[in-house]
Amino acid sequence: MLIRYIKTLFEYAGIRASISLFLMLIMGLTQGVGLVMLVPFLELIGLGETGGAEGLATHINGVLGWLGLPVNMTSILCLYVVIVSAHSIVARYREVLNSKIVNGFTQVMRQSLYRALSRAEWLCFLRSKTSDITHVLTIDIQRVGFATQQLLQLIGKIIIVNVYIVVALVLSVPMTVFSLAFGIGFLLLMHPLNRKAQRTGEDLRDSVGNMYTAITEHLGGMKIAKSYNLGNRHQETFRIITNGITDQVVNFAKINTATRMYYEIGAAVALAAFFFVAVVLVHIPAANLLLIVFLFARILPGFSMIQQCMQRITNAIPSFGAVLEMKKRFEAAKEPLLEDSIRPFKLNKGISFSNVSFRYDKTRQAWALRDVDLMIPARTMTAIMGPSGAGKSTMADLILGLLSPDQGTVKIDGKPLSGDFLHRWRQSVGYVPQDTFLFHDTIRANLLWALPNAEDKDLWRVLRLSAVDGFVSSVPQGLDAVVGDRGGWLSGGERQRIALARALLREPSLLLLDEATSSLDTESEEYINEAIDRLHGKLTIVVIAHRSATIQRADRIVVLDKGRIVEGVGYAVMR
Structure with missing residues (x-):
């Protein structure tokens, strides 16, 4: 050495x-x-x-x-x-x-x-x-x-x-x-x-x-x-x-x-x-x-x-x-080289899973997802639900292109989600996880992290879409208010809505909410759901959730258990 x-x-x-x-x-x-x-x-x-x-x-x-x-x-x-x-x-x-x-x-x-x-x-x-x-x-x-x-x-x-x-x-x-x-x-x-x-x-x-x-x-x-x-x-x-x-x-x-x-x-x-x-x-x-x-x-x-x-x-x-x-x-384990300028992909048809299987440990037969066939139509809302460990987050990571299937294919408008297309697709995605990450910086800086060239009018537009513009207007510093380490100076609902606004600032073709409301109180959850209602039909929404208040807004419900789809409802009748 x-x-x-x-x-x-x-x-x-x-x-x-x-x-x-x-x-x-x-x-x-x-x-x-x-x-x-x-x-x-x-x-x-x-x-x-x-x-x-x-x-x-x-x-x-x-x-x-x-x-x-x-x-x-x-x-x-x-x-x-x-x-x-x-x-x-x-x-x-x-x-x-x-x-x-x-x-x-x-x-x-x-x-x-x-x-x-x-x-x-x-x-x-x-x-x-x-x-x-x-x-x-x-x-x-x-x-x-x-x-x-x-x-x-x-x-x-x-x-x-x-x-x-x-x-x-x-x-x-x-x-x-x-x-x-x-x-x-x-x-x-x-x-x-x-x-x-x-x-x-x-x-x-x-x-x-x-x-x-x-x-x-x-x-x-x-x-x-x-x-x-x-x-x-x-x-x-x-x-x-x-x-x-x-x-x-x-x-x-x-x-x-x-x-x-x-x-x-x-x-x-x-x-x-x-x-x-x-x-x-x-x-x-x-x-x-x-x-x-x-x-x-x-x-x-x-x-x-x-x-x-x-x-x-x-x-x-x-x-x-x-x-x-x-x-x-x-x-x-490197991915394809990320280009300096990437043109976002406009989703027109939908996201398809064809006989998709995935496991984290390649030496064992413990499958996180097994033989999944699924179609998520564009500009609809699809809810994915199931018990803990069912494979919901794994499916979300496959949709984002963060994971690659061990078997089968994930396609976006018929194009395999692999190679150079990975980065173009990610440029078209807005993602809000359960554990929101915010920088110890201002609201403005946290939003601009997603789109550095955005103007103030764009920031206020997505804040309104996320139902958090009232809160930002009420604080003395407005957009220049500091949110604390990991957003610790904000409530859980405020953090999630700012994270949602940040995701929307990218003008994504797909909005993926991974248990984004699971730890919120009823009032905060309702704010998020109102924001989802405003976006319904304008872009493709995939929600991983447990609560009926969120699920009942979906056009399609997919139920996972032990890595397999056990139920799929064409259009939800609960709404």
């Missing part, structure tokens, strides 16, 4: 990745040259010859002569300032570029996942937990961004360490080999901690996912939880989950601090051994020893930083895997 992650990142970054690597190389070279400038400086201040680096000092003096600068302290210090300034300028540009790469990569991943989610079939969405989707779109992708930042930092640190090693080799091959042996040995000894970091990352991701689930479920059921006095139980569940998150974060901190602890102890031992070998066995000159110690103090922390970056990357890699898995699942 790590290799796939790196490949995906560099495919996205393209030429910017090459530029970033080039800038890292420039930074490494400027740091190396800055260190090399210390060679003639040490000679000038009288610390003695630089031993094996005397050829290097000769080259530096030659460069100064080529630049027309005298070999003195002023020239060397001025050149050093120029080199450091160039390093800082390049470093700033590289940091900005890396920031663009990191944030651009996470943005592309988030947008591509959301695009796959938006195009996925409704059944695929039903099989996914909302909290899981939220978790992946937020925390997981954020952790991928952190891993990307750490990867770029890791590459930069590797380049810098290699530059230090090259300079150290010029000064003393034996002591450089000694430093390399310690650094490589340190990475090998710490490698098992990388695997622990990945396992901790997987556990942490699971714990955070459980927290998202608990929060979503508790907020969704807050009212009933309070009415049942279950607040303490939810608190205890949340406490256990968040304790698990804390444990995983602490475990990862232990891994990181163990790396630093082992490094500091090892570095102290290595430094003592380094001085002993350099002074007693190799007899390095004082100036060289000073430079090598300086390099040693840069190289060893570099190895430690490399190890810590690797741990942080492996800790975050499970999140990258989760993003890819969810995206793959959604893309496997």
Whole structure:
């Protein structure tokens, strides 16, 4: 998964990745040259010859002569300032570029996942937990961004360490080999901690996912939880989950601090051994020893930083895997591409079901609908009724094109409801579910969500059709009144009538009301039924309902039981 992650990142970054690597190389070279400038400086201040680096000092003096600068302290210090300034300028540009790469990569991943989610079939969405989707779109992708930042930092640190090693080799091959042996040995000894970091990352991701689930479920059921006095139980569940998150974060901190602890102890031992070998066995000159110690103090922390970056990357890699898995699942169930401009379909004949069967679990013989043959004539009102679990909502979803039959065909005016025709049909549908969804925004904004270009006169027209214009006129802010979260500041009847107005704003050929009045009081239900009476005969209406006040207005009644039609009445005599 790590290799796939790196490949995906560099495919996205393209030429910017090459530029970033080039800038890292420039930074490494400027740091190396800055260190090399210390060679003639040490000679000038009288610390003695630089031993094996005397050829290097000769080259530096030659460069100064080529630049027309005298070999003195002023020239060397001025050149050093120029080199450091160039390093800082390049470093700033590289940091900005890396920031663009990191944030651009996470943005592309988030947008591509959301695009796959938006195009996925409704059944695929039903099989996914909302909290899981939220978790992946937020925390997981954020952790991928952190891993990307750490990867770029890791590459930069590797380049810098290699530059230090090259300079150290010029000064003393034996002591450089000694430093390399310690650094490589340190990475090998710490490698098992990388695997622990990945396992901790997987556990942490699971714990955070459980927290998202608990929060979503508790907020969704807050009212009933309070009415049942279950607040303490939810608190205890949340406490256990968040304790698990804390444990995983602490475990990862232990891994990181163990790396630093082992490094500091090892570095102290290595430094003592380094001085002993350099002074007693190799007899390095004082100036060289000073430079090598300086390099040693840069190289060893570099190895430690490399190890810590690797741990942080492996800790975050499970999140990258989760993003890819969810995206793959959604893309496997994608619908036809939605065009920018879709011309609505005008229903003239009707909707037909021909031997339609559907099941949610394709591995079982549990049919939600079985062998359904039905004709819903255009510009009539059809009521679908039956006990809970009879298949009413499944039939509604098939009419909307949200589900596709496992057997048989759903046709609109004789055209199969599939392929590119799906979106054109949905553009012609007004849908009002039992659980109305309204945004925490104004009445105007909630209506315009269905048709952004609608004018105020269109809004008031559908409000009158829905018998809710009187209510909107009575509130001080009118169309600009805020409805609260999910319409919580409105009554159930007001929410449903505004939802009905929103559906009518689309000027649909089909209006589908799925238990839209089942939870309303008698007065609110009557308002909805009056609105339905106004629309009767002007468009095709399909109502899923239990109450006789709604059903008796239908031209046709379809009774479902256990997924089959058990009764159909040509024209209702109850009206």
